[in-house]
Amino acid sequence: MGFKPIAIGTKHFIMMKKYILLALLSFSSLIAFAQPKSDSLAYRLERAKINAMLAERTLKFGQYDQSLNMHTGIFGLQTKKDIRRSNDILMDIVKTDDDIYKELKILLDYSVFQRTQVQTHTNEAVENNLGFMTTINKLRSQVDQLKADAAKQQIAQEKTERNFIIALIAMFALILLLLTRKRKQRA
Numbered sequence: 001m002g003f004k005p006i007a008i009g010t011k012h013f014i015m016m017k018k019y020i021l022l023a024l025l026s027f028s029s030l031i032a033f034a035q036p037k038s039d040s041l042a043y044r045l046e047r048a049k050i051n052a053m054l055a056e057r058t059l060k061f062g063q064y065d066q067s068l069n070m071h072t073g074i075f076g077l078q079t080k081k082d083i084r085r086s087n088d089i090l091m092d093i094v095k096t097d098d099d100i101y102k103e104l105k106i107l108l109d110y111s112v113f114q115r116t117q118v119q120t121h122t123n124e125a126v127e128n129n130l131g132f133m134t135t136i137n138k139l140r141s142q143v144d145q146l147k148a149d150a151a152k153q154q155i156a157q158e159k160t161e162r163n164f165i166i167a168l169i170a171m172f173a174l175i176l177l178l179l180t181r182k183r184k185q186r187a
Contacts, residue, residue, distance in 0.1 A: 042110065043110055046106060046107045050103045053099060057097065060089060064090055064093060067082065067086040070085070
């Protein structure tokens with residue numbers, strides 16, 4: 001069994017062309033909306049690669065269109081060779097489309113990875129901020145507790161100083177009283 005070329009009618013060809021272009025436009029718009037705000041170098045290189053592949057596909061499609069119009073047979077009919085050439089170009093277009101889809105998948109996966117990475121960094125920053133706020137609140141409560149303890153110690157120290165002064169005054173008063181009694185007893 002040999003290779004049997006498939007002849008595609010013009011109507012089917014136009015319909016297939018519309019569907020392929022619609023799919024490519026859908027993927028292109030999906031990429032445009034999924035594109036991160038600040039493209040990384042790898043992301044830009046991947047986009048450039050896909051754009052080059054799309055340009056290559058456009059050229060191949062032009063070649064396919066030309067090959068469909070080639071009629072090298074007798075009476076202006078297409079030969080098997082013409083049909084095979086058209087089918088070979090069409091298969092090459094399909095392979096290019098497959099490669100484009102693979103690259104689009106890589107680009108979309110990379111975009112999802114970047115968004116996930118940004119979300120992870122955001123979550124870590126939020127957790128760090130919450131941790132800092134918790135630590136700050138804990139330190140504030142400890143400072144308030146230390147201030148309250150210092151105030152209590154200040155009051156206790158003032159009370160001790162007052163009691164000491166009162167004790168000194170009482171001792172001096174007692175000494176004076178004893179001295180005046182001794183003088184009275186001598187006199």
